[in-house]
Amino acid sequence: MPDQTTVRAVTAATPVSAPAVPRPRTALPPLLAAWLLTRSWLVPAALKISPFAGGGGLDPSVSKVYTGWYAVLSDGGFPLHDVSWQYPPGAALPILAPGLLPGLGFGHAFIVLAALCDAAIFVLLVRVARRRGRSLAAPWLWTVGLAVLSTMPWNRFDLHVTALAMLALVAASAQRAWADRAFGAVTALAAVIKVWPALLLAGTARGRRTRTAWTAAAVTGATVTAGFTLAMPNALSFLAAQEARGIQIESVGSLPFHLARHLGWSGTWAAKDGSHEFVGPWVHGVSVAMQVSTVLAFGWLLWWRRRSDRAAARVLPDAALTATLLFVVTSRVISPQYLVWLLGLAAVCLLRGDTTQRPVALLILAACLFTTLDFPLLYRGLRDDSSWLSIANLYARNLLLLAAAWLSARRLWRGTVPVRRPSQ
Numbered sequence: 001m002p003d004q005t006t007v008r009a010v011t012a013a014t015p016v017s018a019p020a021v022p023r024p025r026t027a028l029p030p031l032l033a034a035w036l037l038t039r040s041w042l043v044p045a046a047l048k049i050s051p052f053a054g055g056g057g058l059d060p061s062v063s064k065v066y067t068g069w070y071a072v073l074s075d076g077g078f079p080l081h082d083v084s085w086q087y088p089p090g091a092a093l094p095i096l097a098p099g100l101l102p103g104l105g106f107g108h109a110f111i112v113l114a115a116l117c118d119a120a121i122f123v124l125l126v127r128v129a130r131r132r133g134r135s136l137a138a139p140w141l142w143t144v145g146l147a148v149l150s151t152m153p154w155n156r157f158d159l160h161v162t163a164l165a166m167l168a169l170v171a172a173s174a175q176r177a178w179a180d181r182a183f184g185a186v187t188a189l190a191a192v193i194k195v196w197p198a199l200l201l202a203g204t205a206r207g208r209r210t211r212t213a214w215t216a217a218a219v220t221g222a223t224v225t226a227g228f229t230l231a232m233p234n235a236l237s238f239l240a241a242q243e244a245r246g247i248q249i250e251s252v253g254s255l256p257f258h259l260a261r262h263l264g265w266s267g268t269w270a271a272k273d274g275s276h277e278f279v280g281p282w283v284h285g286v287s288v289a290m291q292v293s294t295v296l297a298f299g300w301l302l303w304w305r306r307r308s309d310r311a312a313a314r315v316l317p318d319a320a321l322t323a324t325l326l327f328v329v330t331s332r333v334i335s336p337q338y339l340v341w342l343l344g345l346a347a348v349c350l351l352r353g354d355t356t357q358r359p360v361a362l363l364i365l366a367a368c369l370f371t372t373l374d375f376p377l378l379y380r381g382l383r384d385d386s387s388w389l390s391i392a393n394l395y396a397r398n399l400l401l402l403a404a405a406w407l408s409a410r411r412l413w414r415g416t417v418p419v420r421r422p423s424q
Helices: 004-013 028-047 060-074 089-100 106-131 137-148 158-172 179-191 196-203 208-231 252-263 283-307 315-329 338-349 358-377 379-384 388-416
Strands: 268-272 275-279
Touching: 028 106, 028 137, 060 089, 060 106, 089 106, 089 158, 089 208, 106 137, 106 158, 106 338, 137 338, 137 358, 158 179, 158 196, 158 315, 158 338, 179 196, 179 208, 196 208, 196 315, 252 283, 252 388, 275 283, 283 315, 283 388, 315 338, 315 388, 338 358, 358 379, 358 388, 379 388
Parallel strands: none
Antiparallel strands: 268 275
């Protein structure tokens, strides 16, 4: 038998290999097949070139609203008297971008760019998941969720904004000196297109990381906004358009009015500010209550930031999802495209094995199904006569979102706020 000296010498000479990164638990080919299958049907349907797409041309959001905005923006100004223009000046970027694609009309170019954003998000999620040795739950959620939402995501510019928000969160997780600055800058760019990505800043870690990210966001946001303001008139006209918003018929605040219409309530709906809103007795009071609930949600986030330990990398995407859910359910408006935001943020959360938001992602996926049933399938019945089937579907969708917001906030709190033990 070899002596101990020989054993130690052989052991020392043997190179120690690094621990292997665990392989994803879910195979890639089924995922890729699912993505290709769903997109090969849904994108042509959005383009109205599929035999199953039906007639009637492109979605009115693209063929009428966005095309009109494109004409005004191309002339060097912002829509001044269009009540449906309620976005920060950066929203001009996804509206003007289709003009860069040669050989396509505006509508088809817009949908092609949205499809490219979807593909970029899918590739990003797959690469990050495989690099970290995680399961492919994140790209699966994105693939299935967007398919459940049918053709709607490709007819809105929310895919562009969601792609930026997801990229910002992924960049923040990089162990590099530039990560916090990149996160803040990309977040600000997304926020000057649609305001909600500013909520991504809620979960930044204490100290230098918060200062770096928030400073980069402030500088980038101010620079982009100032550039638009100086270059194009009426860049800030969207601020006045937000003041008169009421209770949109799909929001959480609308739920009592759908029942009240069957109990003799004298109110009705009207096309206002680019959406269908309730008008009549008690609507203003509910609108104020929803705004108060938004303020309370913001106050809870501030209290959570004061109490929480945000050092773990999972906290940033988890907090972004919680903050966005809270502001969606307390908003006076819940449009179908809001589910695209939630899907994207939930998918980024699933890129981390220690996320607190896994059950929340499942609730959001379920809400996507009821959202598609609500719009466009049951929307006319909801708007015109509040049919019981439409009401039940809307209640189910909004209760799922309320449950997701509550569960998300609860799990975020429990996962980040240290338990205070009573002093002996």
